[in-house]
Amino acid sequence: MRVVGIESSCDETAVAVFDTARGLLSHRLFSQVALHQAYGGVVPEIASRDHVRRLLPLLREALSAARSAPADIDGVAYTAGPGLIGALLVGASFARCLAYAWGRPAVGIHHLEGHLLAPLLEPDPPAFPFLALLVSGGHTQLVDVLGVGSYRILGQTLDDAAGEAFDKTAKMLGLPYPGGAALASLAESGRSERHRFPRPMLDRPGLDFSFSGLKTAALVALRGRALDEAARADVARGFEDAVVDTLVEKSRRALHAVGRRRLVVAGGVGANRRLRERLTGMAHEAGAQVYFPRIEFCTDNGAMIALAGALRLAMGERQGLTIDARANWELGDVAAGY
Numbered sequence: 001m002r003v004v005g006i007e008s009s010c011d012e013t014a015v016a017v018f019d020t021a022r023g024l025l026s027h028r029l030f031s032q033v034a035l036h037q038a039y040g041g042v043v044p045e046i047a048s049r050d051h052v053r054r055l056l057p058l059l060r061e062a063l064s065a066a067r068s069a070p071a072d073i074d075g076v077a078y079t080a081g082p083g084l085i086g087a088l089l090v091g092a093s094f095a096r097c098l099a100y101a102w103g104r105p106a107v108g109i110h111h112l113e114g115h116l117l118a119p120l121l122e123p124d125p126p127a128f129p130f131l132a133l134l135v136s137g138g139h140t141q142l143v144d145v146l147g148v149g150s151y152r153i154l155g156q157t158l159d160d161a162a163g164e165a166f167d168k169t170a171k172m173l174g175l176p177y178p179g180g181a182a183l184a185s186l187a188e189s190g191r192s193e194r195h196r197f198p199r200p201m202l203d204r205p206g207l208d209f210s211f212s213g214l215k216t217a218a219l220v221a222l223r224g225r226a227l228d229e230a231a232r233a234d235v236a237r238g239f240e241d242a243v244v245d246t247l248v249e250k251s252r253r254a255l256h257a258v259g260r261r262r263l264v265v266a267g268g269v270g271a272n273r274r275l276r277e278r279l280t281g282m283a284h285e286a287g288a289q290v291y292f293p294r295i296e297f298c299t300d301n302g303a304m305i306a307l308a309g310a311l312r313l314a315m316g317e318r319q320g321l322t323i324d325a326r327a328n329w330e331l332g333d334v335a336a337g338y
């Protein structure tokens with residue numbers, strides 16, 4: 001089964017072609033980051049309009065790189081939510097119409113399902129069941145994954161997502177949006193002993209997270225002071241250490257709580273080098289194995305949507321002619337939604 005996957009939930013337009021027998025055949029992505037940078041965040045209307053501009057050229061490129069004609073395609077998968085509703089509607093209408101014109105089935109995919117299945121695109125994929133740590137700009141969750149469509153949320157953030165906390169703290173440090181990766185590289189030269197920020201929720205049982213207090217602690221460390229590069233790097237390091245410690249410790253507890261031996265890390269913050277190193281070390285000590293998508297598939301992409309769509313279509317799932325776009329959609333409701 002050969003499936004086109006389309007992602008347009010936020011500020012990346014992406015198209016990929018995945019084949020269940022041959023793997024990923026092609027993927028193309030246009031990032032709108034430069035368009036939104038002047039505003040310090042994603043402007044929904046600008047995002048929607050640019051998706052309209054990019055989708056068709058990206059589809060043509062992806063098909064040609066996959067050496068595929070429309071007749072070779074067995075289905076079309078698209079991100080149906082959660083995300084910016086206008087941006088989602090562009091991708092969903094495009095994908096649904098494409099499937100209709102080609103006389104093929106379409107399937108709407110939960111964006112986070114895409115993220116947590118992304119490690120299956122790698123050469124040594126994890127077997128089900130596994131524990132997933134989803135850390136993106138919009139979500140921070142620990143999910144017990146029993147199979148495709150079978151997701152149990154074990155814990156999640158009560159306020160800001162980890163990526164959101166990275167982005168907001170980066171902004172305070174004067175770094176351009178989205179600042180997660182820039183903050184991480186600034187932290188490379190910072191000293192970890194200079195700031196000991198709180199490790200939110202580690203003193204309590206349960207697997208939920210909270211990152212808004214940490215952002216405030218960083219603000220207090222920065223306030224009223226003209227800090228040079230080295231001092232800003234110390235704050236970045238203190239912040240990154242606190243987020244990483246929290247994510248690693250909660251993941252360790254979750255592995256133990258559900259008795260899993262495989263940990264999948266997904267979402268944009270999964271690109272963080274220190275987090276990857278620390279999770280690998282923790283998993284090793286816990287007798288577990290950790291699986292990461294390659295860096296470019298940690299952040300939003302079409303490959304993960306094509307893969308999730310191919311798995312669902314191969315399981316016989318079919319959707320009607322509805323254009324499915326939902327700004328809010330809980331991952332725990334996914335299986336029941338179909």
Ligand code: KG4
Nearest residue numbers: 136137138163180181268269271272299300
């Ligand atoms: O998964 P993603 O591309 O989009 C959402 O679905 O939210 O994640 C984007 C998030 C942003 O908050 C970005 O700052 C963060 O991932 N991010 C990082 C790194 N690279 C991207 N955060 C920390 N360290 C990084 N290296």
Ligand code: ZN
Nearest residue numbers: 115136299300
């Ligand atoms: Zn995402």
